[in-house]
Amino acid sequence: MVRKSGSTKLKRQKAPKFWDVKRKSSQFILSPRPGPYSKSKCYPLGIVIRDILHLSSTASETKQILNSGQIMVDRVVRRDMRFGVGIMDIIEVTTSKTAYRLIPKGSDLLVPVETKENTSKLLKITSKTTIKGGKIQFGFHDGKSLISDASDMNVDDVCLVTLPEMKIDKHIKFETGCFVLVVQGENAGKIGRVEEIKSGMFSLPKRVVLTFDEKTVELPVELIMPIGLDKPVLEVLVVE
Structure with missing residues (x-):
């Protein structure tokens, strides 16, 4: 064969x-x-x-x-x-x-x-689709999906869920002023605050301007994950 x-x-x-x-x-x-x-x-x-x-x-x-x-x-x-x-x-x-x-x-x-x-996990929303019955199906960065009525959640937002039942405990909106974790690249592991969100264009992806360690960087949105509005929602992410 x-x-x-x-x-x-x-x-x-x-x-x-x-x-x-x-x-x-x-x-x-x-x-x-x-x-x-x-x-x-x-x-x-x-x-x-x-x-x-x-x-x-x-x-x-x-x-x-x-x-x-x-x-x-x-x-x-x-x-x-x-x-x-x-x-x-x-x-x-x-x-x-x-x-x-x-x-x-x-x-x-x-x-x-x-x-x-150990039962709490942050899931970044990567897709949002309306399905039969007017409900909304959300797809997350790790391949999981969830059907919900929460129309206020959008792509690039993050949900704090309880495993394994996938119960949403908190919705973290991706907006100016929120804290984010850099998950890829040379700045991976850095936690910063969003200063500006720039819309994407045909040849340029959606970007975010954030500050950490007294410097400012501009990164594609796919390299970051919101982790809290006023402070990180998980203790392991709190900067000591």
Whole structure:
């Protein structure tokens, strides 16, 4: 039979730059399976377990951990080594009762989560569609979707939800003055305040002007995520 898709192999040298892995230890590395995130915006779950959390030392050990149901992502047990995990995802280790949130913060990528916050997640709205019955379906950055009557929520806004039932606890509007987290690029992990929102054009994406560390930068909206109006809604994001 002919091959119906491209190669699933990924060389370590070609892995996304933000992956915190050794580039010269072997030739190939796990590649994320198609799913909620694009390959350039996520980690394979097996790499998180072995190379970041160091819960295992080999692929075989990683498979045993996953197959035994010890790992949950967003409160759902995952057993696929190639399952993609991305920004704001919560990885829980049931045996040790520890949880981590995937966010860029300083030199860290996985930040420990307090027990009271391990069911809360920020979801950025990426699509908004009116469906049958006049209801609105919202699509989020991690592939999840939700049907709601909340017509005041728009694309680029963020919802603080409770997992796994996807209950909206708070709506964070993307507007001038709100706090945002830079999720990609050389400024990833920085938290700033929005000074201006610039409309996009045919050849130029929608941009935002924000300030942090006593400097001002202009970034595409897709690189940032609102995290609060007066202050970040998650304790892990509060600047000490």
